[in-house]
Amino acid sequence: MINGKCPPGPLEEKWEKHKDGLMLVNPANKRRYRIIVVGAGLAGASAASTLGELGYNVEAFCFQDSPRRGHSIAAQGGINAAKNYPNDGDSIFRLFYDTIKGGDFRSREANVYRLASISNNIIDQCVAQGVPFARDYAGYLDNRSFGGAQVSRTFYARGQTGQQLLIGAYSALSRQIKSGTVRFFPRTEMLDLVVVDGSAKGIIYRDLVSGKIASRAADAVCLCTGGYANVYFLSTNAMGSNVTAAFRAYKRGALFANPCYTQIHPTCVPVTGDHQSKLTLMSESLRNDGRVWVPVVKGDERLPRDISEDERDYFLERRYPGFGNLTPRDIASRAAKDACDKGYGVGPGGRGVFLDFAEAIGRLGEAEVRRRYGNLFDMYQKITGEDAYERPMRIYPAPHYTMGGLWVDYNLESNIKGLFVLGEANFSDHGANRLGASALMQGLADGYFIIPYTIADHLARIKPGVVSTDHEAFVGSVKETNERVEKLLSINGKRSVTDYHRDLGAIMWDLVGMERSEDGLNEAIKKIRALRNEFWDNVKITGEPDELNQELEKAGRVADFLEFGELMALDALERKESCGGHFRSEYQTVDGEALRDDSNYAHVSAWEYKGTDKRPFLHSEPLEFENVDLVMRSYK
Amino acid sequence: MDLSLFVWRQQAPDVQGEMVAYSAKGISEDMSFLEMLDVVNEGLISNGEVPIAFDHDCREGICGTCSQVINGVPHGPMERTTVCQLHMRNFKDGDTIFIEPLRAKAFPILKDLIVDRGALDRIIQEGGYISVHTGGVPDANSVLISRKDAETAMDASECIGCGACVAACPNGSAMLFTASKVSHLAALPQGKIEADQRVRSMTNAMKKEQFGNCSNHYECNAVCPKGVKISFIAKLNREFIKSMISGDSSD
Ligand SMILES: Cc1cc2nc3c(=O)[nH]c(=O)nc-3n(C[C@H](O)[C@H](O)[C@H](O)COP(=O)(O)OP(=O)(O)OC[C@H]3O[C@@H](n4cnc5c(N)ncnc54)[C@H](O)[C@@H]3O)c2cc1C
Numbered sequence: 001m002i003n004g005k006c007p008p009g010p011l012e013e014k015w016e017k018h019k020d021g022l023m024l025v026n027p028a029n030k031r032r033y034r035i036i037v038v039g040a041g042l043a044g045a046s047a048a049s050t051l052g053e054l055g056y057n058v059e060a061f062c063f064q065d066s067p068r069r070g071h072s073i074a075a076q077g078g079i080n081a082a083k084n085y086p087n088d089g090d091s092i093f094r095l096f097y098d099t100i101k102g103g104d105f106r107s108r109e110a111n112v113y114r115l116a117s118i119s120n121n122i123i124d125q126c127v128a129q130g131v132p133f134a135r136d137y138a139g140y141l142d143n144r145s146f147g148g149a150q151v152s153r154t155f156y157a158r159g160q161t162g163q164q165l166l167i168g169a170y171s172a173l174s175r176q177i178k179s180g181t182v183r184f185f186p187r188t189e190m191l192d193l194v195v196v197d198g199s200a201k202g203i204i205y206r207d208l209v210s211g212k213i214a215s216r217a218a219d220a221v222c223l224c225t226g227g228y229a230n231v232y233f234l235s236t237n238a239m240g241s242n243v244t245a246a247f248r249a250y251k252r253g254a255l256f257a258n259p260c261y262t263q264i265h266p267t268c269v270p271v272t273g274d275h276q277s278k279l280t281l282m283s284e285s286l287r288n289d290g291r292v293w294v295p296v297v298k299g300d301e302r303l304p305r306d307i308s309e310d311e312r313d314y315f316l317e318r319r320y321p322g323f324g325n326l327t328p329r330d331i332a333s334r335a336a337k338d339a340c341d342k343g344y345g346v347g348p349g350g351r352g353v354f355l356d357f358a359e360a361i362g363r364l365g366e367a368e369v370r371r372r373y374g375n376l377f378d379m380y381q382k383i384t385g386e387d388a389y390e391r392p393m394r395i396y397p398a399p400h401y402t403m404g405g406l407w408v409d410y411n412l413e414s415n416i417k418g419l420f421v422l423g424e425a426n427f428s429d430h431g432a433n434r435l436g437a438s439a440l441m442q443g444l445a446d447g448y449f450i451i452p453y454t455i456a457d458h459l460a461r462i463k464p465g466v467v468s469t470d471h472e473a474f475v476g477s478v479k480e481t482n483e484r485v486e487k488l489l490s491i492n493g494k495r496s497v498t499d500y501h502r503d504l505g506a507i508m509w510d511l512v513g514m515e516r517s518e519d520g521l522n523e524a525i526k527k528i529r530a531l532r533n534e535f536w537d538n539v540k541i542t543g544e545p546d547e548l549n550q551e552l553e554k555a556g557r558v559a560d561f562l563e564f565g566e567l568m569a570l571d572a573l574e575r576k577e578s579c580g581g582h583f584r585s586e587y588q589t590v591d592g593e594a595l596r597d598d599s600n601y602a603h604v605s606a607w608e609y610k611g612t613d614k615r616p617f618l619h620s621e622p623l624e625f626e627n628v629d630l631v632m633r634s635y636k
Numbered sequence: 637m638d639l640s641l642f643v644w645r646q647q648a649p650d651v652q653g654e655m656v657a658y659s660a661k662g663i664s665e666d667m668s669f670l671e672m673l674d675v676v677n678e679g680l681i682s683n684g685e686v687p688i689a690f691d692h693d694c695r696e697g698i699c700g701t702c703s704q705v706i707n708g709v710p711h712g713p714m715e716r717t718t719v720c721q722l723h724m725r726n727f728k729d730g731d732t733i734f735i736e737p738l739r740a741k742a743f744p745i746l747k748d749l750i751v752d753r754g755a756l757d758r759i760i761q762e763g764g765y766i767s768v769h770t771g772g773v774p775d776a777n778s779v780l781i782s783r784k785d786a787e788t789a790m791d792a793s794e795c796i797g798c799g800a801c802v803a804a805c806p807n808g809s810a811m812l813f814t815a816s817k818v819s820h821l822a823a824l825p826q827g828k829i830e831a832d833q834r835v836r837s838m839t840n841a842m843k844k845e846q847f848g849n850c851s852n853h854y855e856c857n858a859v860c861p862k863g864v865k866i867s868f869i870a871k872l873n874r875e876f877i878k879s880m881i882s883g884d885s886s887d
Pocket residue numbers: 038039040041042043044061062063064069070071072073074075076077078079080161162188189190191224225226227236237238241242244245281400401422423424425436437438439440441443
């Protein structure tokens with residue numbers, strides 16, 4: 001059994017007391033410790049800048065050409081905090097409760113409470129950095145509502161909240177780069193973790209411009225490398241988002257927790273054809289004012305405006321009157337898929353439902369709707385050529401976020417000492433389903449306010465700089481990484497990397513997607529194995545190893561997805577219950593809602609790698625609930 | 637639809653590049669421009685050729701990674717649209733399309749359509765921030781900001797740092813990029829304290845990085861996919877003059 005090391009004591013006091021007990025590093029000694037931060041999304045940029053400011057010697061990496069471009073930049077809707085500025089009954093406890101309930105009671109109380117309590121500091125920090133959040137006419141900060149909550153606690157900057165928060169963190173990072181505390185390595189990709197005597201001591205990376213494989217040693221490594229929704233090929237994630245860094249750490253002994261917990265977002269622009277390379281999210285904030293419906297008659301092909309009110313089924317409002325269009329994502333997605341599976345879908349292939357703003361435009365006026373969501377409407381128009389002020393949007397669910405990730409304890413440290421995991425890359429705070437506007441909150445909580453305390457406790461116990469890149473673990477890993485690159489390039493088969501990725505995505509979407517079953521999961525495992533074998537036999541990658549080679553980059557990522565997909569299916573198979581985003585068709589209530597099994601599955605599943613083609617070992621961390629009752633989630 | 641493409645191919649920074657002809661066949665109007673290039677690349681790979689290298693990531697018009705010059709215009713023919721958001725329904729069957737990297741003295745070409753825009757990061761490092769520590773800051777509502785100022789800051793801060801403005805400028809100036817950051821922070825009370833210092837050092841950095849001067853061509857604003865306003869350049873100039881009058885100009 002593994003232990004999350006949550007501190008004892010009353011919920012509200014855990015973090016404060018725990019912080020007081022953590023060791024500190026003497027200011028004069030800090031610069032002697034080197035910390036590697038991989039990733040420059042919100043989690044990585046906030047961690048690197050804060051650690052640099054504290055005086056550590058930080059080296060930070062990302063595969064984009066600049067730390068201003070991390071995938072976090074695409075977040076649209078907003079970031080939660082329990083400020084209770086609107087005086088509508090919010091509190092830290094309520095944010096905690098909504099988050100733990102939204103996650104279907106599959107996360108740690110202590111972590112989630114800490115997240116809620118830090119949320120307010122994040123808003124203060126971002127405002128001080130110059131993040132231009134929306135304001136009301138008196139100059140106070142404005143809030144909107146998001147799914148799974150009955151209060152308005154979401155702070156936003158037009159439809160570009162992630163961009164503005166990331167620019168804030170990037171500016172803090174830029175300041176540290178200038179002052180010399182952070183050395184930044186753009187266009188680099190971490191390809192392995194180096195572990196010496198059970199502790200993380202550095203990374204192997206490829207310089208994506210020269211193609212050279214190199215290594216850096218450090219006293220601690222922070223992985224802030226984001227989520228793995230691209231295992232589905234089509235997702236709302238950026239094209240480069242991948243599982244490689246986390247998966248390489250897993251292969252070096254780090255536990256991977258709850259890999260089957262994935263989030264399918266209800267409001268994305270539907271697929272148009274085989275050429276499709278990614279899916280675009282239409283922010284959940286749209287569900288504040290947009291109403292979701294399908295025609296009551298199957299296959300109704302009339303223009304939406306010709307379909308009268310009583311010929312429409314506002315199915316979320318009908319099925320979930322308490323939350324209406326603002327039910328959590330997993331529920332809204334399944335309801336949309338259900339409507340389409342039954343033949344009520346609209347648009348090409350019947351894979352879509354309407355998201356209608358006519359009522360909001362009538363109530364608020366077009367100008368106000370434009371102010372709130374203008375950039376989203378523009379984006380929709382660019383993609384579909386349709387004007388959503390005139391006719392409803394068409395939306396369909398798409399893979400979006402992954403709650404699973406590397407296992408970490410309360411200190412955000414994995415079972416490998418000195419390996420810390422932040423942001424979407426860890427598994428810690430969202431249970432089996434994440435509520436909207438809480439990923440940005442978590443990434444920044446981890447980076448600005450948690451890691452600076454907890455990493456000190458690790459560093460204070462070790463001597464700095466004892467391992468260098470001459471160590472055999474580094475030399476061996478560089479050699480292995482080079483060999484893998486050579487192997488990939490030598491196959492010279494017939495099918496492209498993207499072909500394999502698309503095939504994998506289809507398997508994952510059909511069998512390990514929104515609804516899973518025992519038979520389907522077994523079939524998925526078989527198919528993934530066959531596809532993986534074929535990949536290593538028949539993939540075709542052109543170009544050279546020692547140059548900028550984007551196909552080679554993709555190939556490495558897809559190769560890891562081809563192994564990781566199997567782990568997801570295995571985890572989904574082992575979890576014989578439905579919870580949050582993990583819906584097993586065998587386990588549902590009579591009206592089709594997720595049926596949890598708290599007596600057998602109120603735990604974190606954490607997988608340990610046991611070697612190529614060997615079954616990984618399943619550890620479990622029991623989840624204890626002292627402050628909330630495990631009720632059946634109801635949004636009716 | 638079928639298209640003829642001429643694409644800039646350059647193997648490495650110090651190798652001579654050239655325009656190479658390709659054809660793109662069976663392109664659907666629902667594809668994005670980059671998806672059209674994906675199709676071309678898949679064809680090249682299956683012929684054993686090296687695909688065209690181009691930068692991209694979000695494919696949603698927000699990360700600023702994509703950067704191509706299409707028929708002489710950075711990000712192509714559609715106003716306020718990045719290449720990744722440009723869709724093929726804006727082209728016709730039989731069109732000839734020229735695709736080149738962003739060209740500017742400050743942006744060396746790395747490969748094909750990929751350039752090094754590190755100079756933009758270095759301008760930000762010279763002052764594109766408010767020097768705040770993590771923690772120990774006041775409550776977010778303790779300093780009120782008028783909606784007008786917040787909206788101005790937001791307008792300026794929409795810049796995605798793609799570098800199109802530089803490539804569009806006959807002088808290769810980074811004025812719009814720099815002005816947007818200066819204006820974003822100068823619009824906010826929190827940013828005013830360091831305003832003088834900021835505008836001076838960022839302007840200096842611009843010169844050091846081999847960006848040209850601004851001589852009011854306004855090409856930058858015409859191609860900006862976020863429509864960052866030209867008036868921010870005037871704002872930068874005002875901030876600059878103010879800093880010369882008010883401040884010590886020791887740096
Ligand atoms: C379209 C969209 C909209 C969203 N909207 C919201 C919202 O409104 N509110 C909300 O709370 N959440 C939202 N989310 C979720 C949220 O944006 C993400 O969960 C969050 O930003 C993840 O941040 P991160 O720092 O953990 O990782 P990321 O931002 O994904 O950053 C990962 C970083 O790691 C680097 N990296 C990865 N692998 C490697 C490697 N091997 N080597 C080197 N570098 C590597 C990348 O370069 C990148 O810099 C949205 C997500 C999407 C897709």
